[in-house]
Amino acid sequence: MYPPIIQKLIELFSKFPTVGPRTAARFVFYLIKSPKEKVDQLLEAVSELKEKIKSCSFCFDQFEPSTTSGQGGKGNLCKICSNPIRDKNLLCIVEKETDLASIENTKKYKGLYFVLGGTVSSLRKSDIEKLRIKELRERIKNPSDFGISTNQFQEIILAINPTTEGEATSLYLERELKPLACGEQGRTIKITRLGRGLPVGGELEYADEETLRSAFEGRK
Amino acid sequence: MYPPIIQKLIELFSKFPTVGPRTAARFVFYLIKSPKEKVDQLLEAVSELKEKIKSCSFCFDQFEPSTTSGQGGKGNLCKICSNPIRDKNLLCIVEKETDLASIENTKKYKGLYFVLGGTVSSLRKSDIEKLRIKELRERIKNPSDFGISTNQFQEIILAINPTTEGEATSLYLERELKPLACGEQGRTIKITRLGRGLPVGGELEYADEETLRSAFEGRK
Amino acid sequence: MYPPIIQKLIELFSKFPTVGPRTAARFVFYLIKSPKEKVDQLLEAVSELKEKIKSCSFCFDQFEPSTTSGQGGKGNLCKICSNPIRDKNLLCIVEKETDLASIENTKKYKGLYFVLGGTVSSLRKSDIEKLRIKELRERIKNPSDFGISTNQFQEIILAINPTTEGEATSLYLERELKPLACGEQGRTIKITRLGRGLPVGGELEYADEETLRSAFEGRK
Amino acid sequence: MYPPIIQKLIELFSKFPTVGPRTAARFVFYLIKSPKEKVDQLLEAVSELKEKIKSCSFCFDQFEPSTTSGQGGKGNLCKICSNPIRDKNLLCIVEKETDLASIENTKKYKGLYFVLGGTVSSLRKSDIEKLRIKELRERIKNPSDFGISTNQFQEIILAINPTTEGEATSLYLERELKPLACGEQGRTIKITRLGRGLPVGGELEYADEETLRSAFEGRK
Numbered sequence: 001m002y003p004p005i006i007q008k009l010i011e012l013f014s015k016f017p018t019v020g021p022r023t024a025a026r027f028v029f030y031l032i033k034s035p036k037e038k039v040d041q042l043l044e045a046v047s048e049l050k051e052k053i054k055s056c057s058f059c060f061d062q063f064e065p066s067t068t069s070g071q072g073g074k075g076n077l078c079k080i081c082s083n084p085i086r087d088k089n090l091l092c093i094v095e096k097e098t099d100l101a102s103i104e105n106t107k108k109y110k111g112l113y114f115v116l117g118g119t120v121s122s123l124r125k126s127d128i129e130k131l132r133i134k135e136l137r138e139r140i141k142n143p144s145d146f147g148i149s150t151n152q153f154q155e156i157i158l159a160i161n162p163t164t165e166g167e168a169t170s171l172y173l174e175r176e177l178k179p180l181a182c183g184e185q186g187r188t189i190k191i192t193r194l195g196r197g198l199p200v201g202g203e204l205e206y207a208d209e210e211t212l213r214s215a216f217e218g219r220k
Numbered sequence: 221m222y223p224p225i226i227q228k229l230i231e232l233f234s235k236f237p238t239v240g241p242r243t244a245a246r247f248v249f250y251l252i253k254s255p256k257e258k259v260d261q262l263l264e265a266v267s268e269l270k271e272k273i274k275s276c277s278f279c280f281d282q283f284e285p286s287t288t289s290g291q292g293g294k295g296n297l298c299k300i301c302s303n304p305i306r307d308k309n310l311l312c313i314v315e316k317e318t319d320l321a322s323i324e325n326t327k328k329y330k331g332l333y334f335v336l337g338g339t340v341s342s343l344r345k346s347d348i349e350k351l352r353i354k355e356l357r358e359r360i361k362n363p364s365d366f367g368i369s370t371n372q373f374q375e376i377i378l379a380i381n382p383t384t385e386g387e388a389t390s391l392y393l394e395r396e397l398k399p400l401a402c403g404e405q406g407r408t409i410k411i412t413r414l415g416r417g418l419p420v421g422g423e424l425e426y427a428d429e430e431t432l433r434s435a436f437e438g439r440k
Numbered sequence: 441m442y443p444p445i446i447q448k449l450i451e452l453f454s455k456f457p458t459v460g461p462r463t464a465a466r467f468v469f470y471l472i473k474s475p476k477e478k479v480d481q482l483l484e485a486v487s488e489l490k491e492k493i494k495s496c497s498f499c500f501d502q503f504e505p506s507t508t509s510g511q512g513g514k515g516n517l518c519k520i521c522s523n524p525i526r527d528k529n530l531l532c533i534v535e536k537e538t539d540l541a542s543i544e545n546t547k548k549y550k551g552l553y554f555v556l557g558g559t560v561s562s563l564r565k566s567d568i569e570k571l572r573i574k575e576l577r578e579r580i581k582n583p584s585d586f587g588i589s590t591n592q593f594q595e596i597i598l599a600i601n602p603t604t605e606g607e608a609t610s611l612y613l614e615r616e617l618k619p620l621a622c623g624e625q626g627r628t629i630k631i632t633r634l635g636r637g638l639p640v641g642g643e644l645e646y647a648d649e650e651t652l653r654s655a656f657e658g659r660k
Numbered sequence: 661m662y663p664p665i666i667q668k669l670i671e672l673f674s675k676f677p678t679v680g681p682r683t684a685a686r687f688v689f690y691l692i693k694s695p696k697e698k699v700d701q702l703l704e705a706v707s708e709l710k711e712k713i714k715s716c717s718f719c720f721d722q723f724e725p726s727t728t729s730g731q732g733g734k735g736n737l738c739k740i741c742s743n744p745i746r747d748k749n750l751l752c753i754v755e756k757e758t759d760l761a762s763i764e765n766t767k768k769y770k771g772l773y774f775v776l777g778g779t780v781s782s783l784r785k786s787d788i789e790k791l792r793i794k795e796l797r798e799r800i801k802n803p804s805d806f807g808i809s810t811n812q813f814q815e816i817i818l819a820i821n822p823t824t825e826g827e828a829t830s831l832y833l834e835r836e837l838k839p840l841a842c843g844e845q846g847r848t849i850k851i852t853r854l855g856r857g858l859p860v861g862g863e864l865e866y867a868d869e870e871t872l873r874s875a876f877e878g879r880k
Contacts, residue, residue, distance in 0.1 A: 001761050003724035003739075005712055009705045017686045022645070025758050026677045031706060032713060032722055039710055043703055045669045046691060050699055052665055053692060062692055064663035079663075098685050099424045101661050108433045157439055161423045195438020197417035199431040203381045204319045205462070211419040213328045218415020218438045219377055221541050223504035223519075225492055229485045237466045242865070245538050246457045251486060252493060252502055259490055263483055265449045266471060270479055272445055273472060282472055284443035299443075318465050321441050425682065539864045548873045597879055601863045635878020637857035639871040643821045644759045651859040653768045658855020658878045659817055 002028075056081055058139060058146040060115040060132060061097055077147050080104075080113060087111045088143070088150035092157040093136070093173065095119055095166070103159060111157075112148065114139060116173075119165040123172060131169075133176060140180050140189070155190040156181070162196060222248075276301055278359060278366045280335040280352060281317055297367050300324075300333060307331040308363070308370035312377040313356070313393065315339055315386070323379060331377075332368065334359060339380065339389040351389075353396060360400050360409070375410040376401070382416060442468075496521055498579060498586040500555040500572060501537055517587050520544075520553060527551040528583070528590035532597040533576070533613065535559055535606070543599060551597075552588065554579065559600065559609040571609075573616060580620050580629070595630040596621070602636060662688075716741055718799060718806045720775040720792060721757055737807050740764075740773060747771045748803070748810035752817040753796065753833065755779055755826070763819060771817075772808065774799060779820065779829040791829075793836060800840050800849070815850040816841070822856060 002010065006028050013024035031039055053062050056078035063078035080086055090111025094100045100113050114136055120127040143150050158173055160166040174191055181189040196214035198207055207215070222230065226248050233244035251259055273282050276298035283298035300306060310331025314320045320333050334356055340347040363370050378393055380386040394411055401409040416434035418427055427435070442450065446468050453464035471479055493502050496518035503518035520526055530551025534540045540553050554576055560567040583590050598613055600606040614631055621629040636654035638647055647655070662670065666688050673684035691699055713722050716738035723738035740746055750771025754760045760773050774796055780787040803810050818833055820826040834851055841849040856874035858867055867875070 001764055003713065003722070005705065005708050005724050006722065009702075009709055012702050012705055017690050018683055022758075023678055025761070028709070029722070029757055030677050031709060036710055039706060042669075042672050043706060045665065045672055046699060046703060048665050049669055049688065049691060050696055053663065062663070062666065062689070064665050094424070097689055098682075101685070102424050102427070102432060103436075104661055106429045106433045106436065108436050157436075159424065161425075162418050162420055163423065164421075192439040194435040195415060195417035195440065196420065197415035197434065197438065198382050199416065199419055199422060200382055200428050201384075202419060203383065204314070204322050204379065207322070208420050209326045212322060213326045214417065215414040216323075216326065216328050216377075218417065219412040220415065221544055223493065223502070225485065225488050225504050226502065229482075229489055232482050232485055237470050238463055242538075243458055245541070248489065249502070249537055250457050251489060256490055259486065262449075262452050263486060265445065265452055266479065266483060268445050269449055269468065269471060270476055273443065282443070282446065282469070284445050317469055318462075321465070324441055534864070542864050542867070542872060543876075546869045546873045546876065548876050597876075599864065601865075602858050602860055603863065604861075632879040634875040635855060635857035635880065636859065637855035637874065637878065638822050639859050639862060640822055640856065640868050641824075642859060643823065644754070644762050644819065645821075647762070648860050649766045652762060653766045654857065655854040656763075656766065656768050656817075658857065659852040660855065 058143075058148055059100075059113045060117065060135070061100055061113060075147070081148065085110075088148060089154035090157065091140070091153045091155070092159050094159050095161060095169075099159065099161075111155075116160075116169075119160065119163075119169040120172065121165045121168065123168070128172070133173075137176070137180065140177065153189055155192060158191065158193045160193075162194070278363075278368055279333045280337065280355070281320055281333060295367070301368065305330075308368060309374035310377065311360070311373045311375070312379050314379050315381060315389075319379065319381075331375075336380075336389075336393075339383075339385040340392065341385045341388065343388070343392060348392070353393075356393075357396070357400065360397065373409055375412060378411065378413045380413075382414070498583075498588055499540075499553045500557065500575070501540055501553060515587075521588065525550075528588060529594035530597065531580070531593045531595070532599050534599050535601060535609075539599065539601075551595075556600075556609075556613075559603075559605040560612065561605045561608065563608070563612060568612070573613075577616070577620065580617065593629055595632060598631065598633045600633075602634070718803075718808055719773045720777065720795070721760055721773060735807070741808065745770075748808060749814035750817065751800070751813045751815070752819050754819050755821060755829075759819065759821075771815075776820075776829075779823075779825040780832065781825045781828065783828070783832060788832070793833075797836070797840065800837065813849055815852060818851065818853045820853075822854070 001007070002025070009028050010021055010024040013019055013027045014021050019027070052064055054065055054076070056063055057076035058081045059078060061078050061080070065075070075082070087110045090109070091114060092103065092109060092111055093114045093116055094103065095116055095118060097115055100115060103109050115132070116136065117132045118130055120131060139146055140153065140156070143153065156177060158170045160170045170193060177191055181191055195218050196211060197218050198204070198211065198215050204212065221227070222245070229248050230241055230244040233239055233247045234241050239247070272284055274285055274296070276283055277296035278301045279298060281298050281300070285295070295302070307330045310329070311334055312323065312329060312331055313334045313336055314323065315336055315338060317335055320335060323329050335352070336356065337352050338350055340351065359366055360373065360376070363373065376397060378390045380390045390413060397411055401411055415438050416431055417438050418424070418431065418435050424432065441447070442465070449468050450461055450464040453459055453467045454461050459467070492504055494505055494516070496503055497516035498521045499518060501518050501520070505515070515522070527550045530549070531554060532543065532549060532551055533554045533556055534543065535556055535558060537555055540555060543549050555572070556576065557572045558570055560571060579586055580593065580596070583593065596617060598610045600610045610633060617631055621631055635658050636651060637658050638644070638651065638655045644652065661667070662685070669688050670681055670684040673679055673687045674681050679687070712724055714725055714736070715721070716723055717736035718741045719738060721738050721740070725735070735742070747770045750769070751774060752763065752769060752771055753774045753776055754763065755776055755778060757775055760775060763769050775792070776796065777792045778790055780791065799806055800813065800816070803813065816837060818830045820830045830853060837851055841851055855878050856871060857878050858864070858871065858875045864872065
């Protein structure tokens with residue numbers, strides 16, 4: 001239907017998350033109508049993204065290394081991992097980068113992170129290998145090998161979504177991390193999960209039993 | 221449009237919660253098509269409801285007094301209030317009867333209840349007077365006056381929805397109950413609220429900051 | 441959970457169209473809180489419905505026979521079928537009573553109706569027997585046998601929903617009625633369907649191809 | 661929160677139609693995770709779009725001029741306008757390019773198009789000047805001046821969405837085009853609108869009166 005160039009771009013945009021062909025077509029006509037300098041800005045920003053953004057060697061979050069002594073991360077560590085005042089006793093495991101950003105927005109948590117890279121719906125080997133389990137284990141065993149100035153974390157927080165997939169992943173992580181947590185040399189690391197309960201704006205009548213039970217247990 | 225009898229019944233059903241005129245019309249035609257004995261069953265059940273269901277003299281929940289020694293409540297007390305094995309140290313304040321039922325379904329809570337009768341969106345006197353504040357205060361002061369075999373509750377749980385209205389109501393209740401809670405004769409009653417956090421199936425990415433903060437605080 | 445009387449009424453209301461157990465519970469507590477005279481009004485209206493509402497002997501719509509010469513239908517015919525100024529050349533076949541009411545609200549159509557009593561998803565005999573096909577055929581053949589003062593309709597309008605089920609039903613009706621429509625004695629009856637096109641508020645971008653094609657064909 | 665490069669790209673994507681900051685963030689992480697050659701493909705396709713796509717000098721649809729004698733449009737005319745077998749008697753006015761594509765998908769319409777460039781919610785001069793009214797008038801007056809081999813259209817179809825804004829725009833167009841349509845030299849052009857009615861899958865019960873009235877008028 002559309003000219004080949006438009007058709008091709010619709011296909012490329014259709015692969016973006018949440019985008020179907022109809023929305024993709026709207027994106028293309030939005031670009032056609034945008035002034036050239038706006039489109040050039042976009043092209044430049046995307047090019048820069050691939051050139052300048054790196055993955056942190058400890059937490060795997062994406063960061064922009066500072067060229068000089070600036071505000072970006074240092075060397076191969078991101079801004080959070082290289083920040084001397086972050087609490088090195090706490091490690092919070094998240095599924096993806098945007099979850100890390102959501103937690104940072106609360107300004108409540110002051111420890112370090114680790115981006116797992118997804119969740120698993122089954123415990124099949126091929127699924128689990130997509131997650132950074134090996135990398136996580138290494139970082140928990142010897143944080144200082146990765147530039148983090150601590151010998152051992154005191155608490156590992158599993159901040160994985162309480163969805164079905166997330167729960168399966170949390171269970172798997174607990175089982176995998178337990179030997180590390182209460183291991184040789186008398187080391188003990190507490191493994192915790194985010195509290196469950198009623199969210200702001202929620203209603204008892206529509207809450208499932210599990211959530212309501214947690215809300216009662218966690219009352220204060 | 222419809223014959224007067226149908227029209228009138230549509231109007232009466234339209235006053236039911238969540239029902240608009242279109243659904244009300246569907247209700248009427250459902251009744252027209254139902255066999256007479258089904259409709260008679262409904263008529264009888266509604267009549268019985270008004271005759272037999274009473275409000276509990278302690279908690280204000282609706283109950284069916286047992287004629288003999290049966291499974292209903294005793295005298296003026298409902299089944300829960302008159303149950304000797306319920307924990308008389310705990311009083312859980314709920315907005316409405318269906319919230320009480322939701323909590324009972326979890327089988328987690330074993331104390332008593334009090335049905336407040338609503339929430340307030342403002343602290344205007346006319347709004348507050350619709351709630352059973354005076355009745356609540358009397359029952360907390362002297363539970364035994366109302367047939368409850370305890371001198372004093374140890375904990376009052378505000379199980380009000382964490383919506384805007386519910387929060388305003390909880391704040392008001394805390395202020396009102398505080399003098400009773402840490403009052404004369406060295407009596408102290410703990411006042412608690414349900415725990416907040418991520419509900420089952422929730423996602424960090426879509427949680428508000430307040431909920432996420434509570435989830436971090438309540439981790440375990 | 442709830443007392444038996446409440447539980448029973450929840451079950452009865454749960455059978456109402458569109459009503460689930462949660463809404464049914466809200467209905468019950470709405471009735472408990474309603475003043476007795478309101479509930480009595482409802483009980484009376486439901487009783488009257490079963491006593492006074494009749495099915496029209498021609499169109500099967502529900503009507504309230506007038507006791508005197510009043511505004512209700514006459515004898516066994518409803519208000520529309522017994523109205524001398526309705527156009528006896530037109531017969532509009534609808535699925536259910538509420539569709540008839542929707543069409544009457546437009547004040548556009550002045551002919552007669554026939555309530556088919558449903559649609560079929562398959563052409564299985566057991567499904568088709570639930571519809572009033574035989575009754576429809578009789579009324580088209582000899583309208584005057586049923587108190588309608590015409591020898592023959594000029595047009596039969598299939599005002600069945602353009603859903604998948606409705607389309608299957610319309611196709612079946614067309615096939616069944618064709619022999620009657622262009623039958624012996626040179627009688628010819630036009631069989632029509634409602635026009636398709638974009639509804640008010642609709643958008644070309646979200647219309648299916650079939651609808652858009654009809655909109656082009658029906659342009660004016 | 662995010663590094664400046666990511667933050668900037670989130671802002672640029674947030675300006676895309678239907679995209680908010682959360683979806684924009686997902687787009688950025690999708691690009692970060694995509695292999696470099698995929699991103700380069702996207703960059704190239706966007707660059708090509710701005711270089712190669714032109715606006716048709718008659719209908720204003722976007723097209724890709726053919727370099728040789730290929731399948732694209734000829735000269736300044738798009739593929740449809742330069743196609744000798746399209747019916748030059750019909751002109752269909754659409755709001756935007758994607759509506760044109762929807763109509764082409766039906767394979768029902770064989771005439772020409774004109775892309776108006778929007779709809780108006782008011783008849784304020786500043787709003788109306790955003791539409792291509794002047795251009796439309798010129799093309800209707802003298803199609804051959806714009807490379808279309810006809811002296812006069814026979815029918816102008818207003819294929820504008822039947823939304824509130826679309827209806828206002830159609831009314832305005834009818835008033836504006838009437839003098840051209842039945843003008844000097846005995847020329848008469850029919851002005852039509854798309855047919856209204858029930859869409860495929862629609863239900864009588866949920867149709868507005870206007871739609872239902874049109875469905876009755878357009879029955880066949």
